[in-house]
Amino acid sequence: MGSETRSAAPPISCLLLPFLLPLLLFTPSAAQPNISDGVRCRADSVYPCQAYAFYRASLAVPLSADLASVGDLFGTSRSLIARATNLTVAQSVLPLRQDQPLLVPISCGCDRDRNRSYYPAAYQIVSGNTFYLVSTVEYANLTAFPAVELVNPTLVPTDLAIGDIATFPIFCQCLPNNTTAVNLTASLGLVSYVLQPSDTYASVASNFGIDSETLTAINGPFNGTYSVVFVPLLQIPPPLIRTSVVSEAPASPPTSPTPVVERNENKGVIAGLAAALAVVGVLCALLLLLLAWCQRRWNRKGEAVGKNGRQNSLERSGKGEGEGRFGSLSSADDKLIADLSEWLDKYKVFDVATLREATAGFDRSRLIQGSVYKGTIDGEVFAVKKMKWNAYDELKILQKVNHSNLVKLEGFCIDAKEGTTYLVYEYVENGSLDTWLHSPAGGSGDRRLDWRSRLRIALDVANGLQYIHEHTWPRVVHKDIKSSNVLLDASFHAKIANFGLARTGHNAVTTHIVGTQGYVAPEYLADGFVSIKMDVFAFGVVLLELVTGRSAFDERTGEALWSKAERLLFRPVTISKEETEALLLEWMDTALVQQSCPVDSVMSVIQVARACLNRDPAKRPSMVEATYLLSKADEHFSEYSGDGLSVVSGSDVAAR
Known part of the structure; x- marks a missing residue:
C-alpha cells in the first residue's frame, strides 16, 4: 500500500511549482510574451489571400519530425511546403533539423462574425493537451490560447476530451489594397513571423530583404518577444531560409574582436539588464516545460490506470450485455486487448457465440461480399466483418470518424482461440454501387x-x-x-x-x-x-x-x-x-x-x-x-x- 501511495505522488519539483511561479512572475525584469485574442481584419484588404507562416521545427515536438508531419499540422501538403522552402524532393523526405526554418503556405481569411483574420488549422486533441500548450509548443506561438478559446466556443478549455477537433487560428494578414503606400507592390504576401529573443525590427527586416520602416508601417512599434509580426515576402524562399541552408556547413572559428572604447556609460547598464532579462526568460521557459512534463506524466498515469482497470474487468467478465468473453489469453492476446481497451467504452463488445448464432455459423448463405456476413442480433440486422489480428489500424481510424456518408461501426469481438477479430457494422440495405x-x-x-x-x-x-x-x-x-x-x-x-x-x-x-x-x-x-x-x-x-x-x-x-x-x-x-x-x-x-x-x-x-x-x-x-x-x-x-x-x-x- 505504501509503495502505491509513493508511485501516485507527484515529483517534488512539481510540488514546488506554486512557490516558484510567483517569484518568477513578479520579478521586475520578467518579460512576458504578448497574449492576443487574434488579429483584426483590415478594412482595406481583400480576403481570402495567399499568406505564409514561418515555422521552426523542434525535435521536442513529434508533429514537426518531418515535412509530412508539419503538413498534417497545418493541413497542407508536403510538396507545397518544400516548394516554398526551396527543398529538393530528396530533402523533403528527410527528418527535420532542430530549428530548421520552414515557409508554410496558408490561405488567410477573415472571420466576419468575430472580425478576426486567421488561417483555421484543425487539430485533434490528445492526452495532455491544453489550448496554451498546443499554441506555444506545437504551433510555436503562431497563435495564442485566448484566440483559440474565441474560435472554439463549444469546447471547454479546462475539460478537453481526447479526440476533440479544435480549430487553432494561425495569425495572418492580407496585403492592403494600396500597397504603394508602404512599398509592397512587389510582395508575394505577408509572412506570419514569431519574434525571437534576439530579434529586432532591423534584424528581421535584414533577414527578409526589406527595410525596418516597412515593418513598422505594417505592424506598429516593436511589440515584444514571441509576438507575431507580418513581414512582406519579396522572394521565395526569403534570405533567412537561404542563409540557413548554406549555414549547414561547419563554421570557421571566430576571430578575436578588436577592442572598442565604450563612450556611453549607460551601455553597461543596458547590457546587464538585457542579460538579466535573458536569464529570467530562460527560467520561465524551463518552468513552463517542467509544468507541461508533470501534467503529461500525470495524464499518462491516469490513462494507464483506466486501461488496466478496463482490461482486468474485460478478462474477468463472462457473457453478458456489452461484454466479451476471452477465456485463457496468451501474452500476445493480452497486448492486443490492451491496444483495443481504449475503445471498450465507445463500442459494444460482442461475444463470439452471439455472432455465430447471428450469422448461422457464418454460413455462405449469409455472405454479403468478401468476408462480410449478414447477421441478426435481437431483431436488428448488422454486417459482420471477419478478419485476422489486423483490426487495430482500422479501429483506430473508425473511432475518430462520424459522418452520415461513412458506414458506422457498432461494435467488435475478439476470438483469441482462433486469432480472429470481428467488426460489427450497421447494415446498409441496398448493397454496393x-x-x-x-x-x-x-x-x-x-x-x-x-x-x-x-x-x-x-x-x-x-x-x-x-x-x-x-x-x-x-x-x-x-x-x-x-x-x-x-x-x-x-x-x-x-x-x-x-x-x-x-x-x-x-x-x-x-x-x-x-x-x-x-x-x-x-x-x-x-x-x-x-x-x-x-x-x-x-x-x-x-x-x-x-x-x-x-x-x-x-x-x-x-x-x-x-x-x-x-x-x-x-x-x-x-x-x-x-x-x-x-x-x-x-x-x-x-x-x-x-x-x-x-x-x-x-x-x-x-x-x-x-x-x-x-x-x-x-x-x-x-x-x-x-x-x-x-x-x-x-x-x-x-x-x-x-x-x-x-x-x-x-x-x-x-x-x-
Missing part, C-alpha cells in the same frame, strides 16, 4: 439508377471524402475508394465502407503498393506516394463509372477506364456542341440514354472527373472544390423532374 452499375440485373430485378440518383450518390461520396480529408486530424487517406466500397442505404444515399487500407497522415512514401486495378493513382503506383489526392483520383474513376456504367478496368483489353477516357473522351481540342453531345451519347450508360438527362449536368460531372484524374496530383482539386463543382452539376439538373430513384424497366416501379 458496383452491383447497381455493372451487374446484369442492375442491383435487383431489372432496375437502373437514374441521373438524379447518380448525382446524389456522387455528392454523398464527395461529402464523405471531404469529411475524412478536412475534418480529421491527422488527415485520413482511405486508399481504396471504388464503387464496390460505396454502399447504398434504403433511401439510396451513399456511404463509404471498408477502411482496411486507410491510413492517418498523408504525403508519405511507401514501398508496399496495395489497391484495386483501375483506381490506383499513377504517382502511388510509380513512387508509392500516399496523399489525399490519391483518393481524389479514385473518386474521379467512380464519377466515370456513374456516367458510363462501365467497369473501372476492362479485363478483356487490360485497359483502365480512366486511361481510355483520357485518350477518347477528354479531348484537348475544342469541339462543337453537337459533337460534344454525340460523344456523350457514345460514352453514357445506355440506361441514361433512355432518359432525358440534361447535357450540361452530365458534362459538368465529366469535367469534374477530368480534373480529378489529372496525372499531376498537385493539379487535382481538393474534395472541397470537387464537392462545390458537383453541386453546380446538381443545379443544372434542378429543373429536371423527379427527386427519387427512377426505375427504367418494363414496370413503372419507383423508389422515393
Whole structure:
C-alpha cells in the first residue's frame, strides 16, 4: 500500500511549482510574451489571400519530425511546403533539423462574425493537451490560447476530451489594397513571423530583404518577444531560409574582436539588464516545460490506470450485455486487448457465440461480399466483418470518424482461440454501387439508377471524402475508394465502407503498393506516394463509372477506364456542341440514354472527373472544390423532374 501511495505522488519539483511561479512572475525584469485574442481584419484588404507562416521545427515536438508531419499540422501538403522552402524532393523526405526554418503556405481569411483574420488549422486533441500548450509548443506561438478559446466556443478549455477537433487560428494578414503606400507592390504576401529573443525590427527586416520602416508601417512599434509580426515576402524562399541552408556547413572559428572604447556609460547598464532579462526568460521557459512534463506524466498515469482497470474487468467478465468473453489469453492476446481497451467504452463488445448464432455459423448463405456476413442480433440486422489480428489500424481510424456518408461501426469481438477479430457494422440495405452499375440485373430485378440518383450518390461520396480529408486530424487517406466500397442505404444515399487500407497522415512514401486495378493513382503506383489526392483520383474513376456504367478496368483489353477516357473522351481540342453531345451519347450508360438527362449536368460531372484524374496530383482539386463543382452539376439538373430513384424497366416501379 505504501509503495502505491509513493508511485501516485507527484515529483517534488512539481510540488514546488506554486512557490516558484510567483517569484518568477513578479520579478521586475520578467518579460512576458504578448497574449492576443487574434488579429483584426483590415478594412482595406481583400480576403481570402495567399499568406505564409514561418515555422521552426523542434525535435521536442513529434508533429514537426518531418515535412509530412508539419503538413498534417497545418493541413497542407508536403510538396507545397518544400516548394516554398526551396527543398529538393530528396530533402523533403528527410527528418527535420532542430530549428530548421520552414515557409508554410496558408490561405488567410477573415472571420466576419468575430472580425478576426486567421488561417483555421484543425487539430485533434490528445492526452495532455491544453489550448496554451498546443499554441506555444506545437504551433510555436503562431497563435495564442485566448484566440483559440474565441474560435472554439463549444469546447471547454479546462475539460478537453481526447479526440476533440479544435480549430487553432494561425495569425495572418492580407496585403492592403494600396500597397504603394508602404512599398509592397512587389510582395508575394505577408509572412506570419514569431519574434525571437534576439530579434529586432532591423534584424528581421535584414533577414527578409526589406527595410525596418516597412515593418513598422505594417505592424506598429516593436511589440515584444514571441509576438507575431507580418513581414512582406519579396522572394521565395526569403534570405533567412537561404542563409540557413548554406549555414549547414561547419563554421570557421571566430576571430578575436578588436577592442572598442565604450563612450556611453549607460551601455553597461543596458547590457546587464538585457542579460538579466535573458536569464529570467530562460527560467520561465524551463518552468513552463517542467509544468507541461508533470501534467503529461500525470495524464499518462491516469490513462494507464483506466486501461488496466478496463482490461482486468474485460478478462474477468463472462457473457453478458456489452461484454466479451476471452477465456485463457496468451501474452500476445493480452497486448492486443490492451491496444483495443481504449475503445471498450465507445463500442459494444460482442461475444463470439452471439455472432455465430447471428450469422448461422457464418454460413455462405449469409455472405454479403468478401468476408462480410449478414447477421441478426435481437431483431436488428448488422454486417459482420471477419478478419485476422489486423483490426487495430482500422479501429483506430473508425473511432475518430462520424459522418452520415461513412458506414458506422457498432461494435467488435475478439476470438483469441482462433486469432480472429470481428467488426460489427450497421447494415446498409441496398448493397454496393458496383452491383447497381455493372451487374446484369442492375442491383435487383431489372432496375437502373437514374441521373438524379447518380448525382446524389456522387455528392454523398464527395461529402464523405471531404469529411475524412478536412475534418480529421491527422488527415485520413482511405486508399481504396471504388464503387464496390460505396454502399447504398434504403433511401439510396451513399456511404463509404471498408477502411482496411486507410491510413492517418498523408504525403508519405511507401514501398508496399496495395489497391484495386483501375483506381490506383499513377504517382502511388510509380513512387508509392500516399496523399489525399490519391483518393481524389479514385473518386474521379467512380464519377466515370456513374456516367458510363462501365467497369473501372476492362479485363478483356487490360485497359483502365480512366486511361481510355483520357485518350477518347477528354479531348484537348475544342469541339462543337453537337459533337460534344454525340460523344456523350457514345460514352453514357445506355440506361441514361433512355432518359432525358440534361447535357450540361452530365458534362459538368465529366469535367469534374477530368480534373480529378489529372496525372499531376498537385493539379487535382481538393474534395472541397470537387464537392462545390458537383453541386453546380446538381443545379443544372434542378429543373429536371423527379427527386427519387427512377426505375427504367418494363414496370413503372419507383423508389422515393
